[in-house]
Amino acid sequence: MINTIHHEDKLPEDNRYVYNELKLLQELKHYIDSTYSQHYAQGKIQTTEFIIDNGHGIGHTVSNVIKYAQRYGKKEGRNRKDILKILHYALIMLYVHDLETNENSEIQYHPV
Numbered sequence: 001m002i003n004t005i006h007h008e009d010k011l012p013e014d015n016r017y018v019y020n021e022l023k024l025l026q027e028l029k030h031y032i033d034s035t036y037s038q039h040y041a042q043g044k045i046q047t048t049e050f051i052i053d054n055g056h057g058i059g060h061t062v063s064n065v066i067k068y069a070q071r072y073g074k075k076e077g078r079n080r081k082d083i084l085k086i087l088h089y090a091l092i093m094l095y096v097h098d099l100e101t102n103e104n105s106e107i108q109y110h111p112v
Contacts, residue, residue, distance in 0.1 A: 027084075028084060028087050028088070031081075031084040031088065032088055032091075035088065048060065048061075048092060052096055052099075057092070057093075057096035057099070057100075058093060058096050058097065058100070061089045061090070061092050061093035061096060062093065064085070064089040065086050065089045065090055065093065068082045068083075068085045068086045068089070069082075069086055072086075
């Protein structure tokens with residue numbers, strides 16, 4: 001199991017959230033941060049960036065959400081990391097959606 005919540009990153013208690021969302025979002029942030037230091041993020045361009053730049057971002061992200069959702073419980077058992085990957089690709093999908101629909105005018109696109 002990934003233990004990514006560090007004592008300096010503790011969030012204030014908030015009783016509005018029944019499902020521990022604040023701590024889970026912080027864990028997701030730490031997971032995403034860790035992906036930027038992995039081997040496939042060391043070059044000038046990540047594969048996902050190239051795919052988005054070529055107009056296939058939604059298909060790529062949807063297929064990865066499906067891939068990791070179908071894999072959950074099969075490879076390495078009930079693997080928490082697969083759920084984090086699903087959430088990460090879903091966030092990238094939301095980013096691509098906003099790029100393509102201009103629904104979020106605050107988004108800043110950085111073409112490679």
